[in-house]
Amino acid sequence: MNRKEKLIYDARAKIFKALAHPTRLWITQKLVDSERCVCEFVDELDVDFSTISKHLSVLKQAGIVEDDKRGKQVYYRLKVPCILKFMHCVEAVIEYQAKEHNKLIK
Amino acid sequence: MNRKEKLIYDARAKIFKALAHPTRLWITQKLVDSERCVCEFVDELDVDFSTISKHLSVLKQAGIVEDDKRGKQVYYRLKVPCILKFMHCVEAVIEYQAKEHNKLIK
DNA sequence: ACAACATTTGGTTATTATGCCATATGTGCA
DNA sequence: TGCACATATGGCATAATAACCAAATGTTGT
Structure with missing residues (x-):
């Protein structure tokens, strides 16, 4: 992995890290x-x-959400909705594992 | 977040965690x-x-890759190729941020 | 200006992740 | 069998993360 690649993968990892928590x-x-x-x-x-505020801050820093203060309250929204599509893939991984796990038990 | 949801999001977070490292x-x-x-x-x-061996182990534990020993060497392959599709979305997040950053500079 | 509310930030501590070294395991070949 | 190679595992030091409490900031209504 050269220097340029390193920068790319660091940037990508930051996005994954931001999402790598159940609450987030x-x-x-x-x-x-x-x-x-x-x-x-x-x-x-x-x-x-x-704690919630800090989680939101992580998502914001990663560029996943943006916020908007209206009166006393702060509203958050998704900046890049494609995030959700990946959940199908994540679910596929989980189901695949569950299937294998069952095989081992039987 | 109730108990059932907690389990779901823990499982998903595990996948993201596995990917949340530049080397992985x-x-x-x-x-x-x-x-x-x-x-x-x-x-x-x-x-x-x-270190590489441990990274591979993390990916394997998460169900993202599988391995296969042939002779002295161990081969790894992707178990769930849809992972890659998400990279487009990740890139979109990064580019969006870069754009905003440029705006701020100008 | 003051009180009440919503959120963020700073500090502290506990937990988890990372990377290296040393060692163990497994495989093929002499 | 014994050696060299490829990979995995255990241990340890250090770094990064997460959660809570307390305090700061900013906003609305009185």
Whole structure:
């Protein structure tokens, strides 16, 4: 891997890293339908609101979401909706593994 | 996020985590064309071979690749080729960001 | 200006990931 | 059998991540 490749793969890895957390994936999924207020995540997730805020910050830094302050509240939305398409592939990996696992048990 | 959702998003996050490293992304990309021997990675990457072996193990645990020992060498291949399609989306995120960055500079 | 609210940021600690070295395992060949 | 090669595994030091609490920031309504 040369220097140029290194830069490319670092940049890509950053996107994957941002998505590599259950809470952030859940948030991303929520944003597929429509933008959401941070307060909605706070209500639905059982973690400290500061934690949620940091997760949102990671997604924002990675360029996956963008935010928008309206009054007291901050709304987040997906910047690049194609993210969701990959979930089918991810599910395929999981199902494939489940199948293999069953084979081993039988 | 309820208990069932938690399980789903944990499983998905595991896949993303496996891909969330430049070296592992690079390896994955190499495997898109054809299977590869571990030795090829050792030659092309400037890290200890034990490190490469561990990266491959992470990808294998996640169900992204499978291996196959032939003689002294071990060959790895992609188990679920759809992984690559996502790269287009990842590139879109990166380009979008680059564009915005340029705007800010001008 | 002040209080109440929504969110972000800083600090601390616990957990996890990474990379190297040394060692173990497995394979083919002399 | 014994040696050389290819890969995997265990151990350890260091770095990165995640969660919480506390405090700061910014906004609306009084």
